[in-house]
Amino acid sequence: MTSRTRYFVIASFLVLLIGLGTGLVAYYVGFPTSAFFAGDGPDELQFVPPDATLVAFANVREIMTSDVRERARRALPRLPDGQEQFRNETGINVETDIDRVVACLSRSTDGGRGAAFVLARGRFDAVRIESLMRDHGASAGDYRGVRLITAAEASAHPGGLSLAFLEPGLVGVGSTALVRGAIDLKNGGKSVTTNDEMMKLIRSLDAGNAWAVGRFDALASQARLPSGLAAQLLPITWFAASAHVNGGLTGVLRAEMRDEASANNLRDVVRGFLALAKLQAGSRPDLQTLVQSLDLGGTGTTVALSFSLPVEMFDLLGAAVGQGILRSR
Amino acid sequence: MMTAPRANRPAALASAIRIFDLSLGQMLWSRRSVFLAFLVGGPVLLAAAIRLATILEPLFVHAVRSSQIGGVTLFGIMIWLLYVHVIVPVLGVFYGTALIADEVDDKTITYLFTRPIPRSAVLIGKYLSYLTCTILLVLPSVIAVYFLIVPINGGSVGRSFPLLLADLGVLAAGLMAYGAVFALVGARLKRPLVIGLVFAFGWEPGVLLVPGYLKRATVAYYLQALVPHKMPVDSTTISVLTRMFDRFPSIATSLAWLAAITVIALWWASRTVEVREYVLEQ
Numbered sequence: 032m033t034s035r036t037r038y039f040v041i042a043s044f045l046v047l048l049i050g051l052g053t054g055l056v057a058y059y060v061g062f063p064t065s066a067f068f069a070g071d072g073p074d075e076l077q078f079v080p081p082d083a084t085l086v087a088f089a090n091v092r093e094i095m096t097s098d099v100r101e102r103a104r105r106a107l108p109r110l111p112d113g114q115e116q117f118r119n120e121t122g123i124n125v126e127t128d129i130d131r132v133v134a135c136l137s138r139s140t141d142g143g144r145g146a147a148f149v150l151a152r153g154r155f156d157a158v159r160i161e162s163l164m165r166d167h168g169a170s171a172g173d174y175r176g177v178r179l180i181t182a183a184e185a186s187a188h189p190g191g192l193s194l195a196f197l198e199p200g201l202v203g204v205g206s207t208a209l210v211r212g213a214i215d216l217k218n219g220g221k222s223v224t225t226n227d228e229m230m231k232l233i234r235s236l237d238a239g240n241a242w243a244v245g246r247f248d249a250l251a252s253q254a255r256l257p258s259g260l261a262a263q264l265l266p267i268t269w270f271a272a273s274a275h276v277n278g279g280l281t282g283v284l285r286a287e288m289r290d291e292a293s294a295n296n297l298r299d300v301v302r303g304f305l306a307l308a309k310l311q312a313g314s315r316p317d318l319q320t321l322v323q324s325l326d327l328g329g330t331g332t333t334v335a336l337s338f339s340l341p342v343e344m345f346d347l348l349g350a351a352v353g354q355g356i357l358r359s360r
Numbered sequence: 361m362m363t364a365p366r367a368n369r370p371a372a373l374a375s376a377i378r379i380f381d382l383s384l385g386q387m388l389w390s391r392r393s394v395f396l397a398f399l400v401g402g403p404v405l406l407a408a409a410i411r412l413a414t415i416l417e418p419l420f421v422h423a424v425r426s427s428q429i430g431g432v433t434l435f436g437i438m439i440w441l442l443y444v445h446v447i448v449p450v451l452g453v454f455y456g457t458a459l460i461a462d463e464v465d466d467k468t469i470t471y472l473f474t475r476p477i478p479r480s481a482v483l484i485g486k487y488l489s490y491l492t493c494t495i496l497l498v499l500p501s502v503i504a505v506y507f508l509i510v511p512i513n514g515g516s517v518g519r520s521f522p523l524l525l526a527d528l529g530v531l532a533a534g535l536m537a538y539g540a541v542f543a544l545v546g547a548r549l550k551r552p553l554v555i556g557l558v559f560a561f562g563w564e565p566g567v568l569l570v571p572g573y574l575k576r577a578t579v580a581y582y583l584q585a586l587v588p589h590k591m592p593v594d595s596t597t598i599s600v601l602t603r604m605f606d607r608f609p610s611i612a613t614s615l616a617w618l619a620a621i622t623v624i625a626l627w628w629a630s631r632t633v634e635v636r637e638y639v640l641e642q
Contacts, residue, residue: 036384036389
């Protein structure tokens, strides 16, 4: 065997050994994918309680600077929004100061009632926010070394509304119990990242700049749906939605069903609706792109409906809305 | 006529190892290796391109995720379509048929057959060098593809590691079986490359689509039964293709048949080499 051949054999064996060794360590130690690659969701998830029934994420900066947002602003007439008022009250400019937002719903606090919690990362004027909240009757105190501002008891939020700066540039707002829980999680503990079912879905949606994942049964019970409708929807265990806003709008809505039979039934129902929509859109060229982009998929217990809208579609929608407004005048 | 004393004649195994040592370098650094490098490098480049696209182009990764195809499934599709159906049979055909046929074409077989070694040791040694050469190229390529593709869409390299081991085993078994079958073709028939290509890409895929027992006369039938990946079930072309092969024998049966095919084909090829008079064209 020549030395060239020997080197080749050694190199191949090394690649095999390193690959198999790494895989073996990953298999036994169970280190997550993120040990090599990104894909475990935003860092803010470490502050979300493990029993959250809904987790949502939006990359505000990406969405605000996207061409879709630009086209939508140009095409649609200016709608009254609370952005200016919100900036005056808190000093936060949603378009420039907030980078991303993570929101969650949890049932574990407030006697089983749903409680909401929002984490926003960006650039905030802590002093101004605190003084504005104090002006509205809020009280401030320390909880485990973190400044906790609690709104007046008269707040409409069940269990009280609180705000805390968990890290520089990261503010948590929501139910007092959840904000306190987030401060506890700052020092370690089980967060939603230990919830395998939820994280599996989050990982699968992480590429979108806006997504939401939730347990459908928990949300349906909170929504107080009519009993007949609830019975029809019950086979859905998890739902997930993801969208990527930029260079058009692509997205997917996904439902995890309890069994394959339910998934097949739901697929049949959605297929029927899609056929009807395609039939209806035949005489509406402006809607054809939207309807044609709808694609039903999913395997096993998963039912998925994906869509993809080119950015030009927003010009068409804008024109259609504009015509509607003119007609109504 | 004087014959060499039997005691001085090296054992078949030692002879085969000597031939293996000699052939491995020749096989690795031949012109055919360029083709081999392209063949096993192609999937790695493809995997790297997909991985890069998911990093650099968020729309692409979102499209991948929307399609519900995870990294593990994508890896399974690559193993199924690229390695099991293309690379392994191609390597078997090109290298297996050449084990003896190349020596005949180059008129160098006389030099090997005039050595004081069993003729069958020439074939076995060359077969072992084919196996080493292809395994050392194909398996690292699969490992590279695995680490590039599996993490896409939240796949875990740890959880799916048993699948990688199974895939490596399947590919090694495929290389063994195809190599032995095509070594037999190369030892017995003239123009073995043409016949081998017709067998691998005409007979095998064709027969697999025909209902009945004829598919049992293929290597692919038993090899596909060992592939651990479950293909996505929908209306795509890939899914339709994979459903064509959805009735497989059990793993034990497949392994037994692959082992039997390998041993019988190698034994038959060795017997052929032992008794056949190769006429070198002038």
